Amino acid sequence: MNWEPLHLQVKPVERVWGGQRLAETSEPVGELWAIGEDNMIMAGPFQGRTVAQLAADFPADVLGRAAREDRFPLLIKLLDCADWLSLQVHPDDEQAARLEGPGMLGKTEAWHILDAAPGARLIAGIVPGTPAEDLRRDILAGQVINRAVYREVSAGDSLMIPAGTVHALGPGILLYEVQQSSDLTYRIYDWDRPASAGRALHLSQSAEVSRPVTAEPQPLSPAPGVQELLRCAYFVLERLASDHTPLERDTAAQSFHALTVIRGKATLHVHGASWTLKPYESVLLPAGLGCYTLNGDFEALSSRLP
Known part of the structure; x- marks a missing residue:
């Protein structure tokens, strides 16, 4: 399929x-x-x-x-x-x-x-x-x-x-x-x-x-590309950013990718078809989807399994 x-x-x-x-x-x-x-x-x-x-x-x-x-x-x-x-x-x-x-x-x-x-x-x-x-x-x-x-x-x-x-x-x-x-x-x-x-x-x-612990904010690197923000035993959170340079990604049957655009518009290309995602729109990419490309001037967040 x-x-x-x-x-x-x-x-x-x-x-x-x-x-x-x-x-x-x-x-x-x-x-x-x-x-x-x-x-x-x-x-x-x-x-x-x-x-x-x-x-x-x-x-x-x-x-x-x-x-x-x-x-x-x-x-x-x-x-x-x-x-x-x-x-x-x-x-x-x-x-x-x-x-x-x-x-x-x-x-x-x-x-x-x-x-x-x-x-x-x-x-x-x-x-x-x-x-x-x-x-x-x-x-x-x-x-x-x-x-x-x-x-x-x-x-x-x-x-x-x-x-x-x-x-x-x-x-x-x-x-x-x-x-x-x-x-x-x-x-x-x-x-x-x-x-x-x-x-x-x-x-x-x-x-x-409750435990007597604290959490520290981690600042963002503004560079384009893929940046891992946070990781734990349950998920990995990544930032994806592009200035019209295509980002090539692959689920590789390893994990789904849960994408949410947070700035600009991203065009998602999969198997010859394309979709445009606006700010705060989300899409779930199943693990079996494989390779996909994101293009445009945008920022997005991607959550997946570690």
Whole structure:
């Protein structure tokens, strides 16, 4: 089978902290789920099926040799933060299965800042030197915000947020996020917003999984070409940039490539056909697709398996 790019239906998600930049709506859309196992294929022979269904039926061709199981392992999101997200933490795989049940996954994630208002900040960890027992005590007492490490960020910064890292995104930030295919979040503090069933705090779970670590923003190299931004056991995040010099790429049956254009327009050439991708449009390239070319004056982000 000659595999083609999979164009997916994005899923807007309303959040109390969301803004107006990701969808034409009066509601606060905080997230666009662009590529994940629940996204539906919009066209072609697999139209109407989800990525999860396709990965289960064609694991080698969709996921590639690097996959650990026959399940699409990542979720790609765009986030528009008009207010502070809750201070939160995610468990690792072992903790998720133990605390939430068999089959539950943890959540390691990474951020790439697409736009940031002057002075925009986020929280990425706990003050260095904090003893683990002190961190646990402060979480249970609702006082951990006093130990949070604030980072000022700019467009182009990247941060790895391993499971166990206490974190929060601040207002004025638009970003790309790649994460494990899990939406398991433990809230520690919600900035005194009114409590609701959908925004409960999870202090005992947070105290168990949080670690006294910090995350450092990694600045971007502006050079064209392919630049690896971040790498962990679950994914590799790369920046692709061109000034009309074609970029030749190959999935090599090793891993899918999840592409999102973040600036300009990119023309994607595959097997003699072509598609134009505009800013914030995404496409999933199955592992069995093979060689492809990107051309134009653009920047894009690519997430794949390591």
